[in-house]
Amino acid sequence: MRGDRRGLKITQGVDRREAMRWPVALAATVKESRLCFQNVKLVEISRAGCRIETGFLLPTGMETVLRLPGFKPLPAKVVWSDRTAAGLQFAAPLHPGVVTHIMSLPTPEEQSAWRPLSSLV
Numbered sequence: 844m845r846g847d848r849r850g851l852k853i854t855q856g857v858d859r860r861e862a863m864r865w866p867v868a869l870a871a872t873v874k875e876s877r878l879c880f881q882n883v884k885l886v887e888i889s890r891a892g893c894r895i896e897t898g899f900l901l902p903t904g905m906e907t908v909l910r911l912p913g914f915k916p917l918p919a920k921v922v923w924s925d926r927t928a929a930g931l932q933f934a935a936p937l938h939p940g941v942v943t944h945i946m947s948l949p950t951p952e953e954q955s956a957w958r959p960l961s962s963l964v
Contacts, residue, residue, distance in 0.1 A: 919933050
């Protein structure tokens with residue numbers, strides 16, 4: 844396996860997905876029930892969907908919403924889930940520019956290392 848600039852593992856092998864997947868490491872929330880949103884980690888993104896690390900089971904086939912800071916809510920459907928992760932298919936494919944922007948967002952670790960410009964003077 845090889846890694847990307849953030850040290851994430853990129854899997855190799857046969858993949859039947861229509862869209863290329865890209866590794867990311869971003870905090871997000873997902874709608875777990877009618878009124879409840881849970882914190883998750885977005886770990887892969889494509890125009891068609893994403894993989895999230897959950898720590899809980901989402902019912903397969905459930906309509907949900909993925910929320911990323913700074914983006915409008917993304918309606919999606921749960922296509923697979925286990926107790927550690929889930930695969931979501933977006934209701935509408937994302938524009939390639941949106942995927943590129945999401946891929947360029949800083950990880951939580953990178954954000955915590957940021958300091959205000961006033962502290963550098």
